[in-house]
Amino acid sequence: MTSGAERAMSESPLPTTLDAWLARLEAAHPVGIDLGLARVAEVARRLALFARPLAGRVISVAGTNGKGSTVAMLEALAHAHGLTTATYTSPHLVRYNERLRLDGEEADDATLIDGFRAVDRARQAGEPISLTYFEVGTLAAFWAISRRPRDLAILEVGLGGRLDAVNIIDPDVAVVTTVAQDHAAFLGTDLAQIGREKAGIMRPGRPAVLGSRTLPASVREVADSLGARVHALGEAFIREDRDQGWRWRGGSPGSDPKEDEAAVILGDLPDPGLPLDNAATALQALSLSGVTLDIDACRRALARVRLPGRMQWRGQWCLDVGHNPHAAAYLAGRLRDRPCRGRTLALLAMQGDKDADGVIAALAPAVDGWVTAGLEGERGRSAEDLGRRLDGRGEHVLHRAASPAAAADWLAPRLGAEDRVLVCGSFLTVGAVLQWLAGPVQSGQTDTDASSREVAP
Numbered sequence: 001m002t003s004g005a006e007r008a009m010s011e012s013p014l015p016t017t018l019d020a021w022l023a024r025l026e027a028a029h030p031v032g033i034d035l036g037l038a039r040v041a042e043v044a045r046r047l048a049l050f051a052r053p054l055a056g057r058v059i060s061v062a063g064t065n066g067k068g069s070t071v072a073m074l075e076a077l078a079h080a081h082g083l084t085t086a087t088y089t090s091p092h093l094v095r096y097n098e099r100l101r102l103d104g105e106e107a108d109d110a111t112l113i114d115g116f117r118a119v120d121r122a123r124q125a126g127e128p129i130s131l132t133y134f135e136v137g138t139l140a141a142f143w144a145i146s147r148r149p150r151d152l153a154i155l156e157v158g159l160g161g162r163l164d165a166v167n168i169i170d171p172d173v174a175v176v177t178t179v180a181q182d183h184a185a186f187l188g189t190d191l192a193q194i195g196r197e198k199a200g201i202m203r204p205g206r207p208a209v210l211g212s213r214t215l216p217a218s219v220r221e222v223a224d225s226l227g228a229r230v231h232a233l234g235e236a237f238i239r240e241d242r243d244q245g246w247r248w249r250g251g252s253p254g255s256d257p258k259e260d261e262a263a264v265i266l267g268d269l270p271d272p273g274l275p276l277d278n279a280a281t282a283l284q285a286l287s288l289s290g291v292t293l294d295i296d297a298c299r300r301a302l303a304r305v306r307l308p309g310r311m312q313w314r315g316q317w318c319l320d321v322g323h324n325p326h327a328a329a330y331l332a333g334r335l336r337d338r339p340c341r342g343r344t345l346a347l348l349a350m351q352g353d354k355d356a357d358g359v360i361a362a363l364a365p366a367v368d369g370w371v372t373a374g375l376e377g378e379r380g381r382s383a384e385d386l387g388r389r390l391d392g393r394g395e396h397v398l399h400r401a402a403s404p405a406a407a408a409d410w411l412a413p414r415l416g417a418e419d420r421v422l423v424c425g426s427f428l429t430v431g432a433v434l435q436w437l438a439g440p441v442q443s444g445q446t447d448t449d450a451s452s453r454e455v456a457p
Helices: 004-010 018-028 038-046 067-080 109-123 133-147 191-201 217-226 276-288 295-304 325-337 356-366 383-392 404-414 427-437
Strands: 057-062 085-088 100-102 152-156 173-176 207-210 229-232 238-241 246-250 264-269 312-314 317-319 344-348 369-373 397-401 420-424
Touching: 018 109, 018 133, 038 109, 038 133, 057 067, 057 191, 057 276, 067 085, 067 152, 067 276, 067 295, 085 133, 100 109, 100 133, 109 133, 173 191, 173 276, 191 217, 207 217, 207 276, 217 229, 238 276, 246 276, 264 276, 264 295, 317 427, 325 356, 325 420, 344 356, 344 404, 344 427, 356 383, 356 420, 369 383, 369 404, 383 397, 397 404, 404 420, 404 427, 420 427
Parallel strands: 057 152, 057 173, 085 152, 173 207, 207 229, 317 420, 344 369, 344 420, 369 397
Antiparallel strands: 085 100, 238 246, 246 264, 312 317
16 A cells, blocks of 8 residues: 555656655655554565575664664674674664665665665555655665675664564574663553564574663563574673773574583773673674674774764763663763763753653753753654753753754853763754764864763863
């Protein structure tokens, strides 16, 4: 079935630029999120995506938080071991091209446009099929990857797991990072059910890496029902903090995850500036994909890994896409661990379907004052709404702005030399402020943390 908008568009000339394609896709499907695999799998069959493996090995990563950092470290580790890679993530911060990286480089416009054209032809080849923006983007990325399969494909699951479009591809290794409440309108608030949805990326008899010690029991129940080989953090693989670096002990493809003796030990590993549980998870997943881990390659990769928008410092500005209470609690902890002599201010803008009260409660102990900003769109939330919630808690609201860029404009000249600003609440918030920081007003600003490590301002 197709929508009226899609029928009208099918009769119009195809776009010739990436921006025009994205505008077309945003307007086409009647809803932004339409969970289910039947439609997207049928178009994938028409694209012959199931005719051969997408890559030599496929690792899929699901979870509420920690997916992006795990994927980034997997990619860096794979490159350090000499592997070619294709990496698909979502959403993007500034440029749509960020979503598909081929051998570490963002896909160019032509590659993405060719993929959109192929998907458009396939969905109309026979009974027309309606696809969402995300589904078209996912299929286009897979089509581009299939043109020249790499050694390793790393796929970040967008929402949930079982019914997410990414899940049409069978992974050789499935990773679940964390399970917490988010996307309640689609996944609900029952952590056991959310865990079952995330675990839906697992496959019978294949390795499943569990990257948190506090996952709901439902995740392992799904794995056990499938006969998946579970490798859990704190059991089959362990990270140990040391005075100098940290140590990882984990399993290889031939090891038994139920045995106490680990097959691989890596010591004196550098802090990547990203959650170490996710670093340990990435090491375990790569090992289970068939890569023999080399200590020097692992050290190089973890020392150099970059991930924009995750505890990313630009001078006095710290940018993080955290947008749920679990992520906010992590951010607050990182800020408390690195105190500053001035004020810690938060520039907060969030979507309307997120748990703003939970995020505020988690951040409040680490924040001295707040600037709220509005986000536009169907799911947007106003600065006034956030301000009222903060007022109700007795928090100090300095200013309410129409947009993240306007909030940054207001805040920048009022910062003391020893103040710092946490920018968070949404990918849209961080993307807008990253663009603002790159603008002419801030042309002298340099990235003091090019590798996304936290640096005390």
